[in-house]
Amino acid sequence: MTLLDTNPHAIRAEAPSPFWTLTVVSIIFVGLGMAWALVDARQVDGAAVWMKPLKFSLSFVVLFGTIALIEPRLSGKVREGWPLRIIGWVMAAAFLSEMAYITYQAALAEPSHFNVATPFNRMMYEVVMAGGAVSLVVCIGLIGWLVKSDPSANLGVGLREGIVVGFVTSFVLTMITAGYLSANGGHFVGPHPAGAAVLPLFGWSGVTGDLRAAHFFALHAMQVLPLLGLWLDLRGVRAPVRSVQLGALLYCTLTFAIFAQAVMGLPLIPLK
CATH class of the missing domain: 1.20.120 (Four Helix Bundle (Hemerythrin (Met), subunit A))
Incomplete structure (x- = not known):
């Protein structure tokens, strides 16, 4: 201009x-x-x-x-x-x-x-x-x-699907994990003694269940799935929509597995 x-x-x-x-x-x-x-x-x-x-x-x-x-x-x-x-x-x-x-x-x-x-x-x-x-x-x-x-x-076909599915997935997963976290009254499920080991940078408990890990994965579906869709477009994959949807299903499964692990009082990565 x-x-x-x-x-x-x-x-x-x-x-x-x-x-x-x-x-x-x-x-x-x-x-x-x-x-x-x-x-x-x-x-x-x-x-x-x-x-x-x-x-x-x-x-x-x-x-x-x-x-x-x-x-x-x-x-x-x-x-x-x-x-x-x-x-x-x-x-x-x-x-x-x-x-x-x-x-x-x-x-x-x-x-x-x-x-x-x-x-x-x-x-x-x-x-x-x-x-x-x-x-x-x-x-x-x-x-x-x-x-x-x-x-x-x-938008490419894969990127469009990645954004749509990623943003909606992030909304649904976050409402579930954050809602449970809020109702739990704290991050931890089980005792986390003062000075107990935590994951560097993230601060997640290494000795008991920590709901923040699942919350983290839920939030970042909105970045992971669009990146997957973009990568599929760049690779010229023939069925990017189906691949993004499969990726979303696997991502949801992973997030719910991490969530269930925390609810059972188990740390994402055990640390001494």
Whole structure:
């Protein structure tokens, strides 16, 4: 577009995606979390106080980055339509409210999740954070539906199926695993003594069941299955749709196996 081009549609087409903006804000949260971790050695529940904000901000980078990569391939009608705009606003509100509270609690060296010690903590955890988490997951499923209903999207057959199935699978699996995790009242199924071994980086228990592992796999179906579909398209596989669906079935089986293992009180990877 030149300086003389005043076509409003051209200007709108080059406007930065709100999902790229959210990705950048998430990266800023990552940087802040890393910086604060260098100067703050406090711990909460046996982990560094800034580990949870850092993990969540990294997760949001992946989430919004994935959507931002898909959005330009959608038709102009869908990109500029109200459904996607509303989804963006809802996800932005949920993201900012969750990160604000998680960061605030980290600054106080108090847990943000499963913390109902005061009426304020209860409201933030059971209403604001729970509502935000459900909204984010529902929006993921709705984006999958938008892709499926957009015949003009610039997507290969395998990639389209991977996005649709991946996003909807992520929605369904996350609602199941996160719902159980919330009802369980904590990450662990069984005793996890203070100082017990955990998986590096992830922090999952190495001595008892940890529901976060299944929750992790559930969330990332929205990256794994689209990548599978893209790979199938690049390879020129003759039946990419069926292959993606088979991949989704295997992925769901794996996720439910990890979930069942945690429910039985067994660690994903036993550690001494």
